Amino acid sequence: xALIELRDVxxxxxxxxxxxxxxxxxxxxxxxxxxxxxxxxxxxxxxxLLNLLAGIDRPTRGSIRVGDTDISGLSERALAAxxxxxxxFIFQLYNLIPVLTAFENVELPLLLTPLxxxxxxxxxxxxxxxxxLSDREKHxxxxxxxxxxQRVAIARAIVTDPTLLLxxxxxxxxxxxSAAEILTLLQQLNxxxxxxxxxVTHDPHAAERASHVxxxxxxxxxxxxxxx
Amino acid sequence: MKYLTLVLKSAxxxxxxxALTIISVALAVFLFASLRAVLDGFNAGAExxxxxxxxxIRSTSLIFSMPTSHAETIRAVPGVxxxxxxxxxxxxxxxxxxxxxxxxxxxxxxxxxxxxxxLTPDERQAFLADRTGCIVGDGLARTNGFRVGxxxxxxxxxxxxxxxxxxxxxxxxxxxxxxxxDNQSMMxxxxxxxxxxxxxGQLGWIVAQIASPEQEPQIAGTIDEKFANSPYExxxxxxxxxxxxxxxxxxxxxxxxxxxxxxxxxxxLFVAGNTMAMSVRERTTEIAVMRTLGFPGGTIFGLxxxxxxxxxxxxxxxxxxxxxxxxNPHVIPSGGFIPEVSVNDLNVAIGLALSAFIGIVAGLIPAxxxxxxxxxxxxxxVA
Numbered sequence: 311x312a313l314i315e316l317r318d319v320x321x322x323x324x325x326x327x328x329x330x331x332x333x334x335x336x337x338x339x340x341x342x343x344x345x346x347x348x349x350x351x352x353x354x355x356x357x358x359l360l361n362l363l364a365g366i367d368r369p370t371r372g373s374i375r376v377g378d379t380d381i382s383g384l385s386e387r388a389l390a391a392x393x394x395x396x397x398x399f400i401f402q403l404y405n406l407i408p409v410l411t412a413f414e415n416v417e418l419p420l421l422l423t424p425l426x427x428x429x430x431x432x433x434x435x436x437x438x439x440x441x442x443l444s445d446r447e448k449h450x451x452x453x454x455x456x457x458x459x460q461r462v463a464i465a466r467a468i469v470t471d472p473t474l475l476l477x478x479x480x481x482x483x484x485x486x487x488s489a490a491e492i493l494t495l496l497q498q499l500n501x502x503x504x505x506x507x508x509x510v511t512h513d514p515h516a517a518e519r520a521s522h523v524x525x526x527x528x529x530x531x532x533x534x535x536x537x538x
Numbered sequence: 539m540k541y542l543t544l545v546l547k548s549a550x551x552x553x554x555x556x557a558l559t560i561i562s563v564a565l566a567v568f569l570f571a572s573l574r575a576v577l578d579g580f581n582a583g584a585e586x587x588x589x590x591x592x593x594x595i596r597s598t599s600l601i602f603s604m605p606t607s608h609a610e611t612i613r614a615v616p617g618v619x620x621x622x623x624x625x626x627x628x629x630x631x632x633x634x635x636x637x638x639x640x641x642x643x644x645x646x647x648x649x650x651x652x653x654x655x656x657l658t659p660d661e662r663q664a665f666l667a668d669r670t671g672c673i674v675g676d677g678l679a680r681t682n683g684f685r686v687g688x689x690x691x692x693x694x695x696x697x698x699x700x701x702x703x704x705x706x707x708x709x710x711x712x713x714x715x716x717x718x719x720d721n722q723s724m725m726x727x728x729x730x731x732x733x734x735x736x737x738x739g740q741l742g743w744i745v746a747q748i749a750s751p752e753q754e755p756q757i758a759g760t761i762d763e764k765f766a767n768s769p770y771e772x773x774x775x776x777x778x779x780x781x782x783x784x785x786x787x788x789x790x791x792x793x794x795x796x797x798x799x800x801x802x803x804x805x806x807l808f809v810a811g812n813t814m815a816m817s818v819r820e821r822t823t824e825i826a827v828m829r830t831l832g833f834p835g836g837t838i839f840g841l842x843x844x845x846x847x848x849x850x851x852x853x854x855x856x857x858x859x860x861x862x863x864x865x866n867p868h869v870i871p872s873g874g875f876i877p878e879v880s881v882n883d884l885n886v887a888i889g890l891a892l893s894a895f896i897g898i899v900a901g902l903i904p905a906x907x908x909x910x911x912x913x914x915x916x917x918x919x920v921a
Contacts (some may be wrong), residue, residue, distance in 0.1 A: 387836075
């Protein structure tokens with residue numbers, strides 16, 4: 311059985327009197343341990359699809375199942391708890407809290423868990439170790455390079471050991487070298503830690519790192535590719 | 539506790555803005571506590587006054603005097619157990635700025651009718667025995683460094699008492715046994731002032747001791763009837779009413795000072811509310827990110843509300859400490875018109891509660907908005 315199943319998912323917005331359809335009857339199945347790249351031009355609905363998977367937006371129609379949970383039917387409170395447990399989100403602009411150190415940023419999702427201070431510290435140091443930033447725990451985001459900031463953001467995404475890692479253009483704001491390092495890190499998380507990853511990207515080179523690629527256009531699935 | 543770092547770091551993200559907010563709350567609480575202290579001071583005399591003492595003054599005004607024969611007439615009224623009198627002397631010590639309240643009293647009966655004026659037996663005896671002796675309150679003594687045996691000279695402030703300076707020897711330093719007596723005054727022998735007065739035998743007010751409070755309306759009525767249609771008509775009230783009328787000479791202080799305090803608090807509420815709203819607006823993305831990480835709306839609400847509360851309470855604490863340091867009888871003598879003005883524990887508690895109220899109200903709207911933030915819209919707005 312697939313880890314994630316989207317069935318006939320549509321999403322539309324109302325602007326003035328007009329209905330704008332962003333996703334139109336999308337049906338996808340993503341297996342556990344997949345590394346899926348979502349590609350498509352601007353406005354194709356790929357970020358909306360990612361937001362729906364993350365449970366930060368709700369479909370207008372259709373259902374989304376992750377594991378045993380149909381998240382489209384969850385209340386706001388239950389959805390927040392579900393996100394905390396199952397989702398690790400990586401943003402294009404890193405979105406670290408500027409007044410917190412790298413350690414504190416990574417610790418943030420753990421504050422929602424019943425872990426003790428020592429357990430939280432162990433988890434954070436493990437996550438920072440995986441992204442290669444153990445020695446930067448006391449640095450503030452402004453003291454880090456873009457690539458390092460994104461690594462901290464990845465550490466924050468994986469620190470709770472979530473079911474699903476979602477990345478929205480994770481290399482979009484990075485130079486080529488840093489982007490390559492981040493993609494290597496994501497591949498490593500997928501390969502070594504069996505993390506299921508869904509990544510939105512414009513970049514075909516980034517998409518090549520994924521095991522599967524889905525193409526969206528005008529809210530519909532147009533093409534599927536599987537990399538060796 | 540695990541969110542404390544987050545709250546503190548969020549509050550300190552703009553140190554200048556946080557400092558200004560804290561200062562504004564501190565000033566509001568300082569003003570509130572200080573004004574309350576002044577009001578308390580004004581009202582203390584009335585609150586602590588005896589219900590078995592009634593005061594007779596001229597019906598026209600406290601500033602007009604009456605002849606000594608009034609005292610004898612009042613003494614003969616059934617129900618009057620004892621009696622004393624006093625005059626507002628209005629003498630000037632050094633200059634107007636350093637002056638304090640000073641009264642000419644009939645010493646023996648005054649100390650009898652006002653047992654709240656606490657003197658040692660030796661001081662009492664020394665005062666009664668010396669016609670130019672005086673007693674000063676311990677608050678006044680503290681302020682001016684007076685000691686028993688010191689010489690004090692008062693210039694004449696009211697021409698009725700002649701033109702020559704009055705020399706006194708301090709024979710005792712009294713403590714106030716209740717709020718009915720202030721400890722910022724000086725009292726001396728009425729005879730000493732009377733013998734130099736242009737018009738002899740004049741009394742400012744007469745205080746009669748009665749057996750029970752229930753008799754007050756009847757005795758007061760009888761006294762005033764005795765002097766009706768005379769050149770010196772009187773008005774007799776309870777000591778509490780007398781103290782209140784003394785305060786009312788300054789106008790409706792409760793309304794005036796109360797209005798100022800409320801205006802300051804409301805203005806501060808807007809300042810603090812605006813600060814929190816700005817702070818939350820700046821953090822829209824961060825809040826959206828935290829929501830994405832799984833922080834429930836309630837937790838976000840709590841974090842913002844606690845942040846506002848924390849800033850406000852720190853401001854409140856600074857305000858009450860400031861009020862206690864500044865509103866101090868050593869620094870601001872009340873001139874003897876009212877008992878010592880001081881910010882008491884109740885004022886401190888009310889000041890802190892007020893700052894908490896400001897914090898809660900100021901944080902309410904920003905916290906609610908933050909907790910209801912639509913994640914996707916907030917992320918899209920900035921990205």
